[in-house]
Amino acid sequence: xxxxxxxxxPLSVPEGAxxxxxxxxxNSAFQYFMWYRQYSRKGPELLMYTYSSGxxxxxxxxxxxxxxxxxxxxxxxxSQPSDSATYLCAMSANAGGTSYGKLTFGQGxxxxxxx
Amino acid sequence: NAGVTQTPKFQVLKTGQSMTLQCAxxxxxxxxxxxxxxxxxxxxxxxxxxxAGITDQGEVPxxxxxxxxxxxxxxxxxxxxxxxxxxxxxxASSQGLAGETQYFGPGTRLLVL
Numbered sequence: 001x002x003x004x005x006x007x008x009x010p011l012s013v014p015e016g017a018x019x020x021x022x023x024x025x026x027n028s029a030f031q032y033f034m035w036y037r038q039y040s041r042k043g044p045e046l047l048m049y050t051y052s053s054g055x056x057x058x059x060x061x062x063x064x065x066x067x068x069x070x071x072x073x074x075x076x077x078x079s080q081p082s083d084s085a086t087y088l089c090a091m092s093a094n095a096g097g098t099s100y101g102k103l104t105f106g107q108g109x110x111x112x113x114x115x
Numbered sequence: 116n117a118g119v120t121q122t123p124k125f126q127v128l129k130t131g132q133s134m135t136l137q138c139a140x141x142x143x144x145x146x147x148x149x150x151x152x153x154x155x156x157x158x159x160x161x162x163x164x165x166x167a168g169i170t171d172q173g174e175v176p177x178x179x180x181x182x183x184x185x186x187x188x189x190x191x192x193x194x195x196x197x198x199x200x201x202x203x204x205x206x207a208s209s210q211g212l213a214g215e216t217q218y219f220g221p222g223t224r225l226l227v228l
Binding site: 004006008032034036041042043044045046049051088090092102103105106107108 | 119148155156157158159160163173205215216217218219220221222
């Protein structure tokens with residue numbers, strides 16, 4: 001079983017829809033939770049990160065972390081065609097020991113927002 | 116700032132050849148890492164470094180070497196290329212040692228025949 005599971009989709013939604021992307025994980029040591037956006041043939045771009053549980057909002061994007069359920073989500077409001085990309089969740093434990101900067105990624109969800 | 120840069124963008128190798136993938140960052144980040152991205156596998160950590168002179172293995176280190184002589188540069192060496200190393204390689208750097216603000220380069224596409 002993978003440490004981080006992410007539904008690869010693909011997910012297709014109309015412009016203006018609310019998009020929900022999710023990841024589950026099994027390692028209780030994870031403390032940092034990141035969402036990356038990756039356009040075709042480009043490097044991953046950090047959207048936002050959250051430390052421990054809770055919500056974080058940045059414009060049309062909201063990240064939620066529920067550590068009790070080992071479940072994280074990214075919501076995109078008023079989705080736009082320019083949001084069409086692959087969305088990757090990533091997680092890491094606290095720095096120190098053998099955990100320095102090691103990100104564990106989900107497989108990525110391919111999202112298409114059509115006009 | 117250029118951020119994280121990688122060269123070359125694309126490379127074709129024959130089995131058994133060696134090569135070095137270059138990575139540089141101008142953000143004075145201590146932490147740097149190399150990932151490979153394969154279809155259905157996501158990104159997997161190859162090697163990482165927490166500062167000049169300090170490197171360690173990630174999840175899939177076999178067949179790769181790294182060194183870190185300066186804060187800015189973190190090259191990845193393929194010792195004897197194999198078709199299984201056909202992949203897209205990303206270099207990343209981070210301000211935080213937990214990797215929470217990790218920034219990625221544009222990638223190098225490698226094809227091993």
